[in-house]
Amino acid sequence: MKRFLACWWGPCLLLLAWQVGVQASGVNQIVMPHPMAVIMDIASNPLVYGRAAARTLLVAVPGLTAGLAMGGMLALLCQFSAVMEYLLTPLAMMLSSIPVVAIIPVLSRLFGYHMTTLVVIVAIICFLPAFVYMHAGLRSVPAGSLDVFSVFGASARMRLLLLRLPASVPSCMTALRIAAPTAILASLTAEYLMQTGGLGALFRITTAEFRSERAFGCSLVAMVLSVCCFFVALHAERAVTRRWQ
Amino acid sequence: AETPSLPVVRLKLGWIANVQYAGEWIALDHGFFRNQGLDVTWTAGGPNAPDPAVMLAAGRADLSYMSWLPFLDAVARGNDLVILGTEMPRNPLGVISLPAHPVRVPRDLLGLRILAQGINETTSINAVLAIAGLPQKWTFVPAGFSPDPLLDGQGDAFVGFDTNQKLTLEMMGLKQDRDFIFTNFADLGFVTPAALLVTTRAYLAQNRPRVVAFLRGLIQGWTFNETDPAVAARLVVEKYGEDYGFDLDQQILQNRSQIPFTHYRGMPSRPLLSLDRDMMAGPMYAAARAAGRTALPDIDRIADFTVVPEAFKGI
Amino acid sequence: MKYVTRFRAAITATVGFAIVLVLWQVIGSTKLLGPTFPPLSSVIASLTVPYRRHLYIRASLATLSTAAWGYGIGQAGGLATALLGHLLPFCRAGLDRLASVIHAIPMIALGPLFMAVLSPAWAGTAIAAIGVFFVSYIAGCTAIESAAPTHRDLFQIFGASPLRRLWLLDVPSALPALVTGLRQAVPVAFLGTILGEWFGSAHGLGLLILSAMENFQIALLWSTVILCCGLSLVIFVLLGYVERIVGRHYR
Amino acid sequence: MQRVPAIELSHVSKTFQLNDGRNILALDDISLAIREGEFVALLGPSGCGKSTILRLIAALATPSAGQIRVEGVAPAELSRAHRLGVAFQDAALLPWLSIAANISLPFRLAGYPVDQARVDDLIRRVGLADFAHARPSQLSGGMRQRAAIARALVLSPEVLLLDEPFGALDAVTRRSMNLELMRLWSAQQITTLLITHDVAEALFLADRIIVLRPRPGRIAHEVDVPFPRPRDAAIMRTEQFHSMADTLTNMLADGFDEQA
Amino acid sequence: MQRVPAIELSHVSKTFQLNDGRNILALDDISLAIREGEFVALLGPSGCGKSTILRLIAALATPSAGQIRVEGVAPAELSRAHRLGVAFQDAALLPWLSIAANISLPFRLAGYPVDQARVDDLIRRVGLADFAHARPSQLSGGMRQRAAIARALVLSPEVLLLDEPFGALDAVTRRSMNLELMRLWSAQQITTLLITHDVAEALFLADRIIVLRPRPGRIAHEVDVPFPRPRDAAIMRTEQFHSMADTLTNMLADGFDEQA
Ligand SMILES: Nc1ncnc2c1ncn2[C@@H]1O[C@H](COP(=O)(O)OP(=O)(O)OP(=O)(O)O)[C@@H](O)[C@H]1O
Ligand SMILES: Nc1ncnc2c1ncn2[C@@H]1O[C@H](COP(=O)(O)OP(=O)(O)OP(=O)(O)O)[C@@H](O)[C@H]1O
Ligand SMILES: [Mg+2]
Numbered sequence A: 001m002k003r004f005l006a007c008w009w010g011p012c013l014l015l016l017a018w019q020v021g022v023q024a025s026g027v028n029q030i031v032m033p034h035p036m037a038v039i040m041d042i043a044s045n046p047l048v049y050g051r052a053a054a055r056t057l058l059v060a061v062p063g064l065t066a067g068l069a070m071g072g073m074l075a076l077l078c079q080f081s082a083v084m085e086y087l088l089t090p091l092a093m094m095l096s097s098i099p100v101v102a103i104i105p106v107l108s109r110l111f112g113y114h115m116t117t118l119v120v121i122v123a124i125i126c127f128l129p130a131f132v133y134m135h136a137g138l139r140s141v142p143a144g145s146l147d148v149f150s151v152f153g154a155s156a157r158m159r160l161l162l163l164r165l166p167a168s169v170p171s172c173m174t175a176l177r178i179a180a181p182t183a184i185l186a187s188l189t190a191e192y193l194m195q196t197g198g199l200g201a202l203f204r205i206t207t208a209e210f211r212s213e214r215a216f217g218c219s220l221v222a223m224v225l226s227v228c229c230f231f232v233a234l235h236a237e238r239a240v241t242r243r244w245q
Numbered sequence B: 001a002e003t004p005s006l007p008v009v010r011l012k013l014g015w016i017a018n019v020q021y022a023g024e025w026i027a028l029d030h031g032f033f034r035n036q037g038l039d040v041t042w043t044a045g046g047p048n049a050p051d052p053a054v055m056l057a058a059g060r061a062d063l064s065y066m067s068w069l070p071f072l073d074a075v076a077r078g079n080d081l082v083i084l085g086t087e088m089p090r091n092p093l094g095v096i097s098l099p100a101h102p103v104r105v106p107r108d109l110l111g112l113r114i115l116a117q118g119i120n121e122t123t124s125i126n127a128v129l130a131i132a133g134l135p136q137k138w139t140f141v142p143a144g145f146s147p148d149p150l151l152d153g154q155g156d157a158f159v160g161f162d163t164n165q166k167l168t169l170e171m172m173g174l175k176q177d178r179d180f181i182f183t184n185f186a187d188l189g190f191v192t193p194a195a196l197l198v199t200t201r202a203y204l205a206q207n208r209p210r211v212v213a214f215l216r217g218l219i220q221g222w223t224f225n226e227t228d229p230a231v232a233a234r235l236v237v238e239k240y241g242e243d244y245g246f247d248l249d250q251q252i253l254q255n256r257s258q259i260p261f262t263h264y265r266g267m268p269s270r271p272l273l274s275l276d277r278d279m280m281a282g283p284m285y286a287a288a289r290a291a292g293r294t295a296l297p298d299i300d301r302i303a304d305f306t307v308v309p310e311a312f313k314g315i
Numbered sequence C: 001m002k003y004v005t006r007f008r009a010a011i012t013a014t015v016g017f018a019i020v021l022v023l024w025q026v027i028g029s030t031k032l033l034g035p036t037f038p039p040l041s042s043v044i045a046s047l048t049v050p051y052r053r054h055l056y057i058r059a060s061l062a063t064l065s066t067a068a069w070g071y072g073i074g075q076a077g078g079l080a081t082a083l084l085g086h087l088l089p090f091c092r093a094g095l096d097r098l099a100s101v102i103h104a105i106p107m108i109a110l111g112p113l114f115m116a117v118l119s120p121a122w123a124g125t126a127i128a129a130i131g132v133f134f135v136s137y138i139a140g141c142t143a144i145e146s147a148a149p150t151h152r153d154l155f156q157i158f159g160a161s162p163l164r165r166l167w168l169l170d171v172p173s174a175l176p177a178l179v180t181g182l183r184q185a186v187p188v189a190f191l192g193t194i195l196g197e198w199f200g201s202a203h204g205l206g207l208l209i210l211s212a213m214e215n216f217q218i219a220l221l222w223s224t225v226i227l228c229c230g231l232s233l234v235i236f237v238l239l240g241y242v243e244r245i246v247g248r249h250y251r
Numbered sequence D, E: 001m002q003r004v005p006a007i008e009l010s011h012v013s014k015t016f017q018l019n020d021g022r023n024i025l026a027l028d029d030i031s032l033a034i035r036e037g038e039f040v041a042l043l044g045p046s047g048c049g050k051s052t053i054l055r056l057i058a059a060l061a062t063p064s065a066g067q068i069r070v071e072g073v074a075p076a077e078l079s080r081a082h083r084l085g086v087a088f089q090d091a092a093l094l095p096w097l098s099i100a101a102n103i104s105l106p107f108r109l110a111g112y113p114v115d116q117a118r119v120d121d122l123i124r125r126v127g128l129a130d131f132a133h134a135r136p137s138q139l140s141g142g143m144r145q146r147a148a149i150a151r152a153l154v155l156s157p158e159v160l161l162l163d164e165p166f167g168a169l170d171a172v173t174r175r176s177m178n179l180e181l182m183r184l185w186s187a188q189q190i191t192t193l194l195i196t197h198d199v200a201e202a203l204f205l206a207d208r209i210i211v212l213r214p215r216p217g218r219i220a221h222e223v224d225v226p227f228p229r230p231r232d233a234a235i236m237r238t239e240q241f242h243s244m245a246d247t248l249t250n251m252l253a254d255g256f257d258e259q260a
């Protein structure tokens, strides 16, 4: 318990502030529900939340995977051909400076209001860190190692397989750490804007019906998912980085 | 700065600050509110903005526009709200369909794939079917703001506004009743006004003169609007909604097409903004029940039919 | 020789950009992606019409100022928290979790809430600030620990006090990573601002995007999106230069 | 009554864990006392634990067993009092400071006013006068090492620890640095521990030479250096010097053979 | 008829541009021919261009003027055929591979099956048998350098380039590594170019010693080493060895004085 508090005092304080804030200000529960009411709602309707969360994960996980794969592939392509490099780098720079979530409505209009569009959106959002970090990672080879590979006559393939790919593993993990929680939140936002099922759509419907404890419950579940993703990815990253030093 | 002492009335719009609020813009610009001794401030709504009821509950607005079903939901959650009147007694929402599957009566909806933006639209379809005693047999296809997925064949019908999506289609060169069919929800049996003017009972009790004064200014604004639809459209594009980048022609068109909806059908003498008790007690309560709202509050607990007439008397 | 290669890189990058733009024009004018994806030429035309100039400037300024406030507040908070965690190592684990939890609060829940309890003007700022806070906290934590182990040994040997160590070692060696964080937070600030503007603001590029969509003004929609990306990109690239300069100096 | 030794290691051991789970006993039961003002050189084959001893004395690592005292207190006290000077094998200069600023850094770390005259004097002595305002990246490896030595000396420390400070220098520069170090040390008699690979260097500079043997790191021999001070380069050409150098080389070789 | 030299530099110059725009003439009109199977050592003060010569021969850099041929072809051909072995001054091991994997890397790079027996033999010869499965970060500096030497030798290259490979080693390990290198070289007569700071090492190992002088890098002297092969450590104690060592040291010091 003491160890738990040592790590989680921040979120506990946040929860406390919420409860005290709601109680002190006496705001109507359609503005902000009591945290207890929210937790009770989650506890008594696990199936509702479970189904919505599963749908959100069904968007987030394939989107994350596809995005990371795409980013990695394009970063690799940049390694192979200078033309690709010069074509892709400005594009990626452009994309990485765009708030992608901001153009979700446009994207959904372009690709249709389907689950696949959601996956595409999440993939685009996850593509960016993957590309940026993989691109950097493939270049961050240890000092002098390129010379070593050159004097031993390594082919381009060997250089990639035995030097650049292994050297990029830590960056890969960093990309995962950044992308994984974002994937959950991005699918939530996309579902909200497109109203196509999952926690985001449930949030929108329940908000419209003033069922604020259910709406906040959706947010809470999404938060927990996202924080879990973050810490799983963080531990994976630490484990890998330690090996790579 | 010139009139610092005027009492402030905070109005929360239900939608973005477009020509839909033509009366307000004219009243603001022509000083109708100021003549009534009021300083009216407003905040816009939008597709993702918090519901007006939330703003009322949070004490960030005094008056706001709401729809009928959300109003009932907010009351059911313990908000003591009162309807004062309605800006659009006739709701411009309806179903756009193609000649291949024309929707003219509720039965036509059965088995269709219907493109709709959100919960408001889907509830309307369900209510129509419920009122008609038909099964809820239709498929929801999520869609956005624009009706062109309907033309692409992604659905058989599109739930949209007479004053918006229908105009979009017409601006694309399509003709009503030849290329597409538009049927208002009221014609399908689901009758609700579009924009109910709402306040809290406490505010009304404490500031009744202010509310009456506000309504006076507003009525003057709407009355003026009917003389020239371009005035309000220009005010929106150039002043009050200048940050939205509206298209002037489109706003004029929308204003012109919305004016009929501010009157009761077949009752031209009914004053602007007034809420008809019979419509409320009859079709509106029926629609609420059809939409699954139970334990509806008594009509006099949620509406005050005396404020608008009082406002009219003073003009 | 260095200059020649840099020049060549610039040329090829320009060609890359040009290809992207030509592709856009072709896809747009053949309506390959439907009416919602217009050709580049009509977007540019809409971007340059004189009667909208003031609109664009106003919207950009509104978004920029909201984003700047959010960026400033978020950076200050994030860096201060990172510093706190660095100086008080026993709170570090707790701060990590607090930051990740704050980051995980969905913006779609925060937006309306801030709208209702703060004012519309501050909702966008607050959302942007929260996004920036996380990025800058993470970057700050990584940066402040990036001093080389041998340098840390050195400072210990010379008996540097924690404060001197912070000022003479941790901060200078943190600078490159810090600037990277500053740069990565730029799109985040823009994103937060635009999302915030969707939840009922009365100004800004986000509002313009939204209203253009609601009224089927496709050219306006895209030109606003371009404006938005352009602004973000310019700041991003400028900070990229700062990053390069700092990197050269401190490595 | 004997005075307290300046540096005292009693029964010190240090174990490292390899990633396959095996433990490596880097130092095994090392006991060693260095008098105040004594110059001790540490010789030993590669991997025998020389750097580890230095890091323990500098409080950069803690022993797995045994105790270390520096002037009667825990080693960390010494650095806290700004009385320790160290030069590592790699120069570890701050890349964003000029050479002069790097060398005056210990003053700023201790919170003392910078003694510019002393800094300039040291820069001159290590032959970097022309490069005072250059950045570390503009210097060759050997020049950087010389800057690190100047930095170690700038506060006139009471204890000086040097880890192969002349490793990257060619023979000629190395000898001239040896002479410079000798001159500085003679003036102040700093307690010094020098790790070196060069037997002649050890003989020329040290009062006492300690030879370590590896696996586990243990003290194999201790040799007192008999040459009277002040010494000059001429002693390196004496017969006694050559024979002692051969003896030490053989001692080292013994340790090595055991290892192989 | 003379055979084609294994390595031939004719009138090679190399200019570097500093980032303030100044040009540095690192090598000026160097001509040098190394016979097949010859062992040449390169001596010279720090910064005189030794590493630059090595990088040119390894095709890691291109000359600004002049021509380089290795076995009659361009230098890049050699590494492409996996017939080159190089050890750099810093070990440049891959941090995520174990020592054994680092040493067998050249096999994998060449696409040959890994000759585990040869890898194990070399690991044993450089004294790292206990550390085959350790990571580079867990080794001392000298141990890492030894691993790099083993890696350079593992493919039995035809040309071997060594850039101060024994810099971080103590004298004894250094001598034993010298002997080990001598043994390997005698068995195969690999054409070898060794850069070193240690005059004795150069004399013991090389057939010919080339002394460079700095600013700009030029060949100052060439000295043939007269000791017959096979050599053993005993020659290092001969009078001739000592006197040659002194001569070479003086040659170096000359270069140094000119530089200063
Ligand atoms: N961080 C570490 N993890 C595991 N083993 C270590 C670590 N540091 C040192 N060792 C081991 O401790 C032993 C002694 O290392 P140390 O660096 O003290 O050697 P050294 O005498 O300085 O050698 P050199 O002359 O090559 O620098 C070595 O066997 C080394 O493998
Ligand atoms: N990449 C480079 N850019 C600019 N100058 C360089 C570069 N590489 C080497 N030089 C310069 O070329 C000269 C020779 O350098 P080189 O590394 O060959 O010296 P070296 O003889 O190997 O010295 P050391 O014994 O210190 O290793 C030096 O003056 C150095 O400053
Ligand atoms: Mg060491």
Ligand SMILES: [Mg+2]
Pocket (backbone or CB within 6 Å): E050, E051, E052, E089, E163
């Ligand atoms: Mg070199």
